[in-house]
Amino acid sequence: MIGLPWLEAAGRQLRDQYRQQRLPHGLLIVGGSGLGADRLIQWLEGVLLCQHPDRAPCGQCHSCNLRLAGNHGDLLHLQPEGKGQQIKVGAVRELVSFSQGKAQYGQNQVVLVQQAERLNLAAANALLKVLEEPPAGTYMLLQSADPARLLPTIRSRLQWFRCPAPPVAEGQSWLEGQGVEQAAAELALALADHQPCNALMLATEDFMSRRQRCLELLRGQIERPSPNLEVLTGLLEQEPAQVLSIWRPWLADAARLAQAGTSVPLRNTDQADALQSLVGRYPTAALWLRLYDAVEQLRIQVEADNNLNWQLLLEQFWLSIPREIRRTA
Known part of the structure; x- marks a missing residue:
């Protein structure tokens, strides 16, 4: 599974929706790396691209191997060009071209827009046109820790999925399981606003x-x-x-x-x-x-x-x- 106990139920929920053909093709995943949103998204990409849907992500099929190697032709990642930079319209044009193609490995195409709140206005408007009529077989995943900065029209086109935060005791137990001493875990978790992955980096x-x-x-x-x-x-x-x-x-x-x-x-x-x-x-x-x-x-x-x-x-x-x-x- 995902490897973060507070996200396991969320992962199962998304996988069940996909297997039941109820997973929306436009999904806004709300949360940052401090809560493990990146880990949840990587796992969901595996679910959507694996060639064995009954046990996806299997981690062994050709599609999983390509994804894990960072070389999957049906997976496209967009992110800001650099620290403090925006996602520009040229990147979204690449997304549009990608989404108009067909899956190379027989499953789906997956697009991930990381830090989607950094889309500039032209890029956001170009993306909106794709979200209004999402291509069949293409899943559009947008990640944002600050969704209020997204255009209201984009927010309204997506189904929201909030990364859950663990109870304090669960977050602390996880940190201690990573080798952090109890007192250090308590302090790091408080400093990280109870986001365990960030707390691990602080400890x-x-x-x-x-x-x-x-x-x-x-x-x-x-x-x-x-x-x-x-x-x-x-x-x-x-x-x-x-x-x-x-x-x-x-x-x-x-x-x-x-x-x-x-x-x-x-x-x-x-x-x-x-x-x-x-x-x-x-x-x-x-x-x-x-x-x-x-x-x-x-x-x-x-x-x-x-x-x-x-x-x-x-x-x-x-x-x-x-x-x-x-x-x-």
């Missing part, structure tokens, strides 16, 4: 060390505001998205503490004492919300533009922290 000594350094620097700038930019050298060597993904939930925790007090649950459970100390010193929730909003705006810019000047943006944010503190005082 490494290397990431936790980098996280600790990022938080120490931010906490230091808030405790002892300084115009010194030399301390940012280490941050400039890290992936911008990762730095922001560390700061964002930490600042959100601080804002929640300022608004609701110590009874509020935190994602950064290991930072409770440090957060409570800082919020005790700066109890105004507006400060923490403004800092959170600034980091969120940075995240949006980083996601949208692969060529931005990360050093300049980081320095501007760093120097804004003392101003925001003075504004609150």
Whole structure:
């Protein structure tokens, strides 16, 4: 099966729909890799292309071997051209041409559009025409962790299938089964917003060390505001998205503490004492919300533009922290 216990029932449901000829030819799979959406999709592709439908995906037939080797003529993947990039209309024209052909191996044709929310307007409109009259024998799979960004007309043409999230206890049990210690599993799962596959990537000594350094620097700038930019050298060597993904939930925790007090649950459970100390010193929730909003705006810019000047943006944010503190005082 899929290899992720919280997705096994979902996989069986999709396979049963296919065997009963009830699987829609246009399917929007909602979820990201953190929940294992990529694993579910790979498995479903196997179901749709396997030459032994009664035990698909068998993993042994010629079609399965081609798929597993990444060389299946009846399978087409579309995705953004690069980090922060869009899916352009030329790629969708390739999809249209592909879908008008016939299956080479006697089963179906499968098209997967990954990160479908990144379709630009021209590409989305071109895809819409295909979805309005899906070719027989072709299954159109769209994956998105942010379906609200899709055109409403595309959303309405597809049947939605949401990747289920596991209960916390199941996610933690799975992480421990991957060799993660209990305390580390609890923390990683909280940091990953209870998405186990992402949590597994966070539960490494290397990431936790980098996280600790990022938080120490931010906490230091808030405790002892300084115009010194030399301390940012280490941050400039890290992936911008990762730095922001560390700061964002930490600042959100601080804002929640300022608004609701110590009874509020935190994602950064290991930072409770440090957060409570800082919020005790700066109890105004507006400060923490403004800092959170600034980091969120940075995240949006980083996601949208692969060529931005990360050093300049980081320095501007760093120097804004003392101003925001003075504004609150």
